[in-house]
Amino acid sequence: MLHLDIQKEPGSPIMKQIYQQIRYKILNGEIKAGEKLSSSREMSQNLNVSRNTIMSAYEMLIAEGYLATIPGSGFFVAQGVEFPETPSGINDYQMTAFTARQLEEGTIGFHSGTPALDLFPRSKWNKIASQTFNEAPVSALGYDDPQGRPELRNILALYLKKVRGMHCHPDQIIITTGAKQGLSLVAKCLLKSGSEVWIEDPSNINVRKIFFYHTDHIVPIAVDYQGIRPELFPAGGSPELIFVTPSHQFPLGGVLPIQRRLALVRFAQKSDCYIVEDDYDSEFSYRGMPVTTLQELDNKKVIYIGTFSKILFPSLRLGYIVLPFPLIEPFREWKRLGDHHSNSLNQLTLMRFIESGELERHIARMKKIYHKRRDFLIAGLHEYFPDQVKIIGEMAGMHVVAEFLGVTFTAELIQELEKARVNVIPVEEHAMVKGNHQNQMILGYAHLDEAEIAEGLLRLERIIKPAFCSSDGKKNYRE
Ligand SMILES: Cc1ncc(COP(=O)(O)O)c(C=O)c1O
Structure with a gap:
């Protein structure tokens, strides 16, 4: 009996899941040409979904040539549709389930x-955005600097100094399309197959997925209510990088105490590895100022990743990385090869939003x-x-x-x-x-x-x- 993994979740039609999973299994050779599929009645009992739903999925597969039907005998996998190169990492179904995580009305x-x-101040942003569009230099309409607009990097360096106590030169900053792109660049530039990555456990599942695309040597390091526990670092390990969220551990929320911060930085110095500091939401600190950063303790070993997804809005797709100097060139090149640069007009709008004090006002509110x-x-x-x-x-x-x-x-x-x-x-x-x-x-x-x-x-x-x-x-x- 064919095993299908059907998720009954809103926004993810079951018919589509059945169609995609069978299609995927045919393409990658899991079910072979000539093999007979269960009848719609059996399949419907087995999956506990209606027969009509199964029939619709089968009909779609027949229409596209994946299945053939012999009247009175049933449904068979058609000849010549095996294609083992179908990527096995993420199949259509998983992608559908992910993108479909829209909540049902009333949930x-x-x-x-x-x-x-x-509550985002749209009219303020909009006013600045339209002014920016009218006044931006023509260079902002062309292929632009992969590292990001210098105007934004300059003001961001000042902002990070004021708000996060960081010392960084604008040239150390690369404007990304968000923290995820920052992490993807880290993985592309620093990891190869077999590279060792130490990562907080638990940690954001998507962060892990990014690293897993480059290496399968991911070592979980348990966290407690304060964050990562350096005393659990495996003896004799040699990580390429250590991923942490020290300002507000994701998901458990710990704020890493200074003793552990120092232990972490000393370890990175001694074993010559990088620390990736993901600072995704620390601006919202409820006991005064946000805590200081690891980058402030060592700007040669710490790669700092920031995002505007939380303090502004996620679809803006703007974030940044602050890099140790030797990493700037390779990161810049990977950014150029990926999407050339982040949207210049949004970058300039953001620059003015920061310059006018609106960002800090918005965060405070x-x-x-x-x-x-x-x-x-x-x-x-x-x-x-x-x-x-x-x-x-x-x-x-x-x-x-x-x-x-x-x-x-x-x-x-x-x-x-x-x-x-x-x-x-x-x-x-x-x-x-x-x-x-x-x-x-x-x-x-x-x-x-x-x-x-x-x-x-x-x-x-x-x-x-x-x-x-x-x-x-x-x-x-x-x-
Ligand atoms: C740990 C962590 N880092 C970063 C992000 C933000 O990602 P992005 O800036 O790509 O929107 C998230 C999103 O929720 C997150 O949980």
Whole structure:
């Protein structure tokens, strides 16, 4: 019986998933020419989807020549469609499932990393953008500097000094299309097959995927509530780079103490490797100034990655890397070969947005709003789950982690939550070593107003409360 992995999630039509998975299996030779497929009745029982859905997928495969049908006998894989070169890393289905993660109307999505997009000051940005377009030098309309507009890099260097205490020359900055591109450039320039990469565990799954495209030697280093633990660095290991999020560990939210920062930097100096510092959301620090950076401690060993996705909006696709001097040329060249440069007009608009003080005003305003939303969420969690929940990583950023005593976030429980139209990501999804974070859930709050958070909490309570019953009710977090 053909194994298909069907995800019943909003925005990801089942017919399309069936069609794409069968098509992929035919192309890569997993099911061979002449092989008979299960009847639509069997397949429908097996997958628990309607026969019509199966028939629609089969008909599409017949129309495109992947399947042939012999009346009365069934459906067979057609001749001459095997194509083993089909990339095996990500198949069509996985890509569909990813791009389709649009939430159904009415769902409360506690996903992390989305700012309050409805509160972005569009008219201010728009005014600056149209002025910029009218006044920009003609060079901004042509093939431009791969490293980014010097005007933006100059002001960004000043901004980073003022806000993050960093000392960097504008030439050390490359303007990217976001942190992900920064990480891709790091991987392209520094990694080859077999290179050793040490990475916080748990860490953003997409970051790992970027590195995995270049090497399969990824070593997880466990984090605790403060961040990465240098005492766990494998003896005798020789990493090419170490990936960390020291200002606000993703996802657990720890702020790395200075002792560990120093240990990390000393290790990189001694073993001649790079530290990749991903500083994705530390501007939203709720106990005053954002913490200082690792780059400030060593600008020869630390590659600093920043993004405007959180402090402005993700679709702007602007971010930056601050590089040690010897890395500038190769990074610049890979950037040029990839997309030549990031959008120059957006770069100039951003430059003016920073220059006019609008960026800092916007951050200050959002910080107040996020702070209130965070407090509202935490108070609600304690109210709905008294003594049963512990909050982690609340000092900065746009999400917290809620640890529920005695609950395991199984796929079934997550599905139950989805049925109740509340979308959450368990920490475990971001973990390399499985089994250590099963009772932790990421709760992004920045993009939700208080009414939405309140409704989300009600739905969480309704579904999660019964899951406590099976746990050891004697313990609680006040002990
Ligand atoms: C750890 C981490 N780094 C960086 C980013 C931002 O990526 P980008 O700047 O490409 O939007 C995210 C997104 O949520 C993230 O979680």
